[in-house]
Amino acid sequence: MVESAIANAKLILRGGPDVQVSEPVQPQNSHKRDLDSNPFNRVWRGDKKGSIRMPGVPTFEDKHEERKWIKAHMAGSFRYWGKMGFGEGTAGHITVRDPVMPDHYWMNPFGMHFSLIKASDLVLVGPDGYVTEHGAQLPINEAGYVLHHTLHQRRPDAVAAAHCHSFYGKTWAAFGKPIDIMQQDACLFHNNLSTYSNYGGIILSDQEGNNIADALGEKALCCIMQNHGLLTLGRTVDECIYLFCLLEKTCKQQLVIEAAAKNGLPKTIIAAEDAAYTQASNGYWETMYNNFQPEFELLKKETGGDFLL
Template sequence: MAPIATGTAPAPEFHQSVSDLSKNPLERTWRGNREGTLKIDAYPDFMHATDEEGLLKKREWVKLHLAVAFRFWGKLGYGEGISGHITVRDPILRDHFWMNPFGVHFSSMTISKLVLVTPEGYVHPTLGAQLPINMAGFYIHSAIHHARPEVEAAGHCHSLHGKAWSAFGRPVDITTQDSCLFYDNQAVYHNFGGIVLAAEEGANIAKTLGPRNKCAILQNHGLLTLGHTVDECAYLFSALDKQCKVQLMIEAAAAGGIKKSIIDDEDAKFTAATIQYHENVYYNLNPEVQLILEREPGVLN
């Protein structure tokens, strides 16, 4: 029997550059036929609509994808009693947002159960479900939507691995290709001021996120992510929670003497330039969206 190799020669150093790639990060990730007639679906045409008909279509699309995002979170086991919320700006009433009702399981979310919240934090009297909302959810999300006008969606819940890693008050390391989603794209909120029942705490979290970050680790609390779409927001959250699990596993192995490797800044920046692009993150949730719509048609009710 041939001896088992115990080492390998070092690979030659090689770094890629976006200068040789398409200017559109989405177009770097797929290829159709030679004739160029096979393409992936882009955002629906009405996503940039300004007319009433288009905006009404967008409202229904936003509500559907919000309900599906909750089903996705339910599938991942993120339900934790009354905790957890995702909000999305209404396409027509821009200072209002849609969110989940108080005490309804993520896995049972439907379009008709979604609540429209006014700027003052009350349930809209005529549009949406007439159900109570989570007060902490309003304080956190209203502050973020106010501070970040370019953000359409924000999501927060108490996922298992996110909670565990949050106790360290540290960002996740860039140790895997998937973790490049968080390269120069994460904040840590170090102050745990108790359950969020004051507007000031929501404002502090929004301030910590800054003008650009889409991901935050709330120390001793959990995770929070933002998105141009609810799809981006929900997928980013799931990816961050998984990276927290990876980080905990790596730390356990490192404690036993195994050295961990951090991705080089140049390579992380190159990868982030493609995978952090909002349309790419949006498409990452698409397989889950299609699966849920196929297997759980009740979400349309």
């Protein structure tokens, strides 16, 4: 296991011949404690009686109520993107599978700033790729449709998909390389990140969408698309957006570390065993849903909840 981690680490981008990469730290073997079978229950603690509990992802008997909840969280996700400064003209899209009609998905309207989007502005796209009468009557991004409808077809496990031209993501994507696992948060990308090492121009054909789906494979939720930017999937839109924003921050961190490494500071890669141990709990889908909730609640406070309408 240790030898494999070291070998894998040596394959990762070194940033040039003068950059030193230390070998991964040895696994700490500190994983002795018996853990709850539900990974979400490992990350929080209540009282002994069990009356104080952390809420997980809600479930709905009424699919129309679930649709309303999804649209609210989707609109909040766009607002967060706007707050993070991810807007780049008309580029960028989030799609979420509709619970009422699972072969349909919700999408943002073309050319509307992320910071202005409300739940009522979201467009419901049919399986034929055209705007339906069930949502806002507004056009959608063609490249976004081509990419996302392919991903929703190829990855039925993915409820949500997100892509935009965030600055640090598209900067690191110029290298066509994965990020290193050098900090605890980055462990969420252990065995969960692919790289599409090609650029076929603006995505206007199903073939390019299929190429990206091939790069993601059957399990990875995150992808760095060379010369383009970041793409993430999720079992909820909250997980999808948390992963996207974390990957953006990790790309920024990677760029800063590479600059420091050029001055002789060696990089230390987390051992694969420890990264996998951390990812198993912190990377659980319900845990990642909860990681986005502080931002969602803050957005409601800051905006008076106007995006929920």
